[in-house]
């Protein structure tokens with residue numbers, strides 16, 4: 301077929317991709333209409349012109365044709381046009397009988413749409429990962445807990461959960477206060493799940509876990525090249541990813557002051573500018589924050605902005621420490637024993653002595669500490685029953701001895717007397733609980749002393 305043939309021309313113009321044909325010296329012979337449309341260049345200005353000249357004049361930025369003429373092999377290059385279009389140019393040499401290049405045929409494909417779709421897919425992936433990492437925070441127990449929140453029938457937790465349910469329906473800002481491990485994240489997620497935003501993302505950020513610049517990048521996102529090390533594609537911030545949903549800001553008391561200023565602005569205006577960007581982004585995000593600090597005290601010390609404190613603290617919910625709701629310890633112990641028995645296919649039980657000790661303990665790490673201990677006791681148990689003596693040191697050390705008088709002969713005498721009294725009581729009553737009762741001391745005291753003797757013997 302002749303290149304100037306009308307039907308060849310028609311065929312070229314029917315193609316969706318652009319086509320650019322040169323001869324073996326790089327002189328332009330043909331371009332199709334799709335090429336003109338994609339590049340905005342006119343065939344009339346190109347035909348007959350040498351590719352070298354066109355590149356020199358800046359009409360074409362990167363020429364795949366010239367590379368083919370130099371290397372003799374097919375080449376693909378990505379061209380960026382000033383309107384933001386991205387074109388994939390693939391050039392192929394056509395050889396004559398003497399293996400010399402007689403034509404170079406380039407096809408030009410608009411990748412803008414495809415790249416946009418890929419970018420969207422990447423962002424979706426990023427969002428999914430964020431959701432997963434948030435969900436993973438609670439080791440898979442969260443969903444069940446949220447559907448039928450445990451301890452809802454207990455006085456203290458019942459009060460917390462009913463307040464949480466009340467505030468769920470509006471987007472009012474809630475500040476959750478309580479020690480580590482009391483269930484702040486769980487309550488935040490419970491509020492989200494009971495709210496009209498339930499089907500939208502729930503994303504969490506621990507403000508104490510990252511340095512200032514990274515917190516900013518996480519919250520507000522950044523544009524490409526915003527700072528050294530910024531990804532080439534930029535990144536959407538949690539505020540944008542949580543659009544229509546809920547953003548849970550844990551350890552808000554650790555938020556650096558400059559970021560507090562920016563967050564206040566977002567709360568007041570519902571919009572923000574990503575790091576290094578110029579464009580304002582509008583967002584609709586419910587913010588729930590949490591802290592184990594006394595934020596009011598931090599305000600007084602100038603470490604937390606008063607205006608932000610009042611904005612975030614519209615409804616304060618205090619979640620008491622586990623030792624302030626002791627009646628919940630035993631139900632939690634049974635609940636998590638069942639969970640870990642099922643997970644590890646065990647049938648471990650609590651002895652009454654062990655249960656007593658755990659119910660007397662103060663649990664400084666609250667429910668998280670309780671969960672970890674139950675898991676450890678289930679996994680390491682050999683006999684099917686967790687006994688008082690299986691308890692870790694910190695649970696037994698309820699009445700630490702006054703070490704200043706160790707070594708006194710009188711102490712030794714008393715210790716020996718105690719030892720024989722306890723041994724006798726144990727022989728008679730069989731369990732530490734009953735022996736302690738008979739001796740008029742707490743079970744913990746008996747267990748603690750036995751353990752210490754065991755170690756010193």
Ligand SMILES: Nc1ncnc2c1ncn2[C@@H]1O[C@H](COP(=O)(O)OP(=O)(O)OP(=O)(O)O)[C@@H](O)[C@H]1O
Pocket residue numbers: 438441442445449450451457478479480481482483484485486487550592667668671
């Ligand atoms: N009422 C409850 N019933 C059962 N498990 C609970 C309950 N409340 C919290 N938990 C569990 O206790 C663990 C700690 O809870 P959570 O992470 O919500 O505490 P937190 O106060 O957010 O802790 P931190 O301040 O350290 O982030 C989680 O595994 C959670 O599922």
